[in-house]
Amino acid sequence: MEKSRIDEEYLKEIEKARRELRALIYKEKCAPHMLRLAWQDACSYDPESKIRGGPNGCIRSEQVLKRQENKGLDKALQLCEQVKAKLKKVSYADLYQLAGVVAVEVTGGPSIRFVPGREDSDEPPQEGRIPNPHERGVSHLRDIFTTRMGLTDQDIVALFGGQVLVRTIYPINNKGETSENQSSIKGKTDEATEDHSRKIGKTSETSENHSSKTEKLSETSKDDFGKIEKSSEASKDHNDKKGIWTSNPLKFDNSYFVELLKNDKFTLNMDKALVEDRKFRKYVEKYAKDKDAFLKDYEVAHKKLSELGFSSPFMFPKVPPEKLEQIKPKAKRVLGILMVSVAILGYLRKRKSNQLKT
Numbered sequence: 345m346e347k348s349r350i351d352e353e354y355l356k357e358i359e360k361a362r363r364e365l366r367a368l369i370y371k372e373k374c375a376p377h378m379l380r381l382a383w384q385d386a387c388s389y390d391p392e393s394k395i396r397g398g399p400n401g402c403i404r405s406e407q408v409l410k411r412q413e414n415k416g417l418d419k420a421l422q423l424c425e426q427v428k429a430k431l432k433k434v435s436y437a438d439l440y441q442l443a444g445v446v447a448v449e450v451t452g453g454p455s456i457r458f459v460p461g462r463e464d465s466d467e468p469p470q471e472g473r474i475p476n477p478h479e480r481g482v483s484h485l486r487d488i489f490t491t492r493m494g495l496t497d498q499d500i501v502a503l504f505g506g507q508v509l510v511r512t513i514y515p516i517n518n519k520g521e522t523s524e525n526q527s528s529i530k531g532k533t534d535e536a537t538e539d540h541s542r543k544i545g546k547t548s549e550t551s552e553n554h555s556s557k558t559e560k561l562s563e564t565s566k567d568d569f570g571k572i573e574k575s576s577e578a579s580k581d582h583n584d585k586k587g588i589w590t591s592n593p594l595k596f597d598n599s600y601f602v603e604l605l606k607n608d609k610f611t612l613n614m615d616k617a618l619v620e621d622r623k624f625r626k627y628v629e630k631y632a633k634d635k636d637a638f639l640k641d642y643e644v645a646h647k648k649l650s651e652l653g654f655s656s657p658f659m660f661p662k663v664p665p666e667k668l669e670q671i672k673p674k675a676k677r678v679l680g681i682l683m684v685s686v687a688i689l690g691y692l693r694k695r696k697s698n699q700l701k702t
Contacts, residue, residue, distance in 0.1 A: 350461045350656075357434045358442065358460050364427045365446040373594060375447035376509045377420040382444025382650065383510070384414055385437070388469040389652040390492055397469030398653040399462055401436030413474040437462035441650045451509060453596030454643040461656040481617025482624070493652055499645035501618060501627035505638055506646070508600040509593070598639075601632035 369375050381403070388397030388408075402408055404421055424439055431439075438460050445456045475488050489495045495503075592599070604619060605628065618624045631638035 354433050354460065357431050358438065358458070361427055361431055361434050361439060361442055362446060362458075364430060365443050366450055368423060368427060369443075369447055369450045372423060374420065374423055375451045375594060375596075377417070377423070378443040378447040379506060380510045381417055381420040381424070382441050382447070383506075384417060384474060385440050386649045386652055387475065387488075387493075388473045390469065390473055391653060392492075393470060395467045395469050396653050397473060399437055399441050399650055400465035400653075401440055401462070402465045402468060403440070404436055405466060405468055407468045411471055413471075413476075434460075435462055435464045437464050444646070444650065447509070448506070448596055448642075448646065451594055451596040454639045456643050456646050456650075459651065459656045462654055475614070477612040477614045479613060481613040482621045485614065485617055485624075493649070495645065495648060497623045498627055498641055499648060501624055501631070502638065502641040502645040503649065504614070504618060505598060505600050505631060505642055506596070508598075509596060598631050598635040601628050601638065604628055605632050 365378070369378060382399070385401065385403040386399040388402070389399070390396055403414060403417065408414060409417060409421070420443070424436075424443055427443075428434070428436065428439055441462065442458055442460075445458050449455055473488075473492075476484065485500055489500045489503075490497075604615060607615075618628050627641075631641075
């Protein structure tokens with residue numbers, strides 16, 4: 345596909361996209377969907393494959409979107425399309441990763457420095473690259489995140505802290521299954537918990553309201569973009585399912601780790617791996633005690649994930665001629681000092697060499 349020139353106009357559009365995404369995510373309460381979209385697109389990365397995948401926007405293709413691992417992401421794509429329609433130059437790849445960054449910020453997470461310049465791709469990566477929460481834990485995690493992506497144990501654990509948002513989309517039942525069919529989401533408050541027992545079939549009113557705003561969704565994805573209803577019964581239902589849940593599913597904090605250490609039974613092998621592996625656990629304990637440490641490390645890990653296989657073609661705006669004239673004298677002085685330093689160093693080396701010979 346044609347490469348986008350990262351010029352001043354492109355950077356202005358990135359800021360416009362950021363504003364639009366912030367307003368949209370706040371209005372629709374869809375931060376979990378946007379964060380999952382960014383993760384899923386990035387996690388397809390494999391540097392050893394002919395089609396490397398990664399954060400290149402390919403997840404928007406029908407072939408990739410219909411995969412089981414990406415079910416439910418059509419909601420996030422539809423919302424992103426509303427923003428894309430207002431832009432002329434920003435790539436889908438940049439838009440999806442920026443949506444993840446904004447989702448974290450809007451819900452109280454760290455501000456993640458975003459570098460634009462990702463190119464779109466239409467080549468579908470191999471299926472099955474996305475982490476499977478039911479696979480054997482420790483080895484599976486390190487195979488994907490360390491061997492394939494080059495991330496550290498600290499990065500892995502920090503990224504899992506983002507489950508505080510993402511796992512609110514698809515509840516886990518008593519069989520350890522994650523299903524979007526169990527996610528009944530409505531209401532308008534951020535301080536809330538999900539009613540896992542209410543199923544999509546009982547939310548026709550919510551589905552009809554949503555359908556009036558966007559095109560008809562598939563039967564398995566008719567929820568209202570993460571709008572969550574406060575309920576004391578929902579909190580009890582969370583505990584009954586022994587999942588790793590938090591009391592405020594639209595707040596980005598260290599709650600995931602706090603809850604993780606409280607549980608002695610786990611529905612997902614990945615949760616279990618973080619606690620039972622000695623190297624992983626030290627970070628779980630650290631983040632459960634220190635929210636600031638978690639937010640700082642998450643910022644680093646998220647940035648790494650969003651830039652897998654990406655070398656920024658960033659082109660700085662041209663410097664005005666009047667400023668260039670101001671810079672030239674300083675540059676000449678620096679160059680002069682550098683040349684003198686090199687000459688002195690060469691003389692000293694030559695003198696030392698002569699002394700050794702005598």
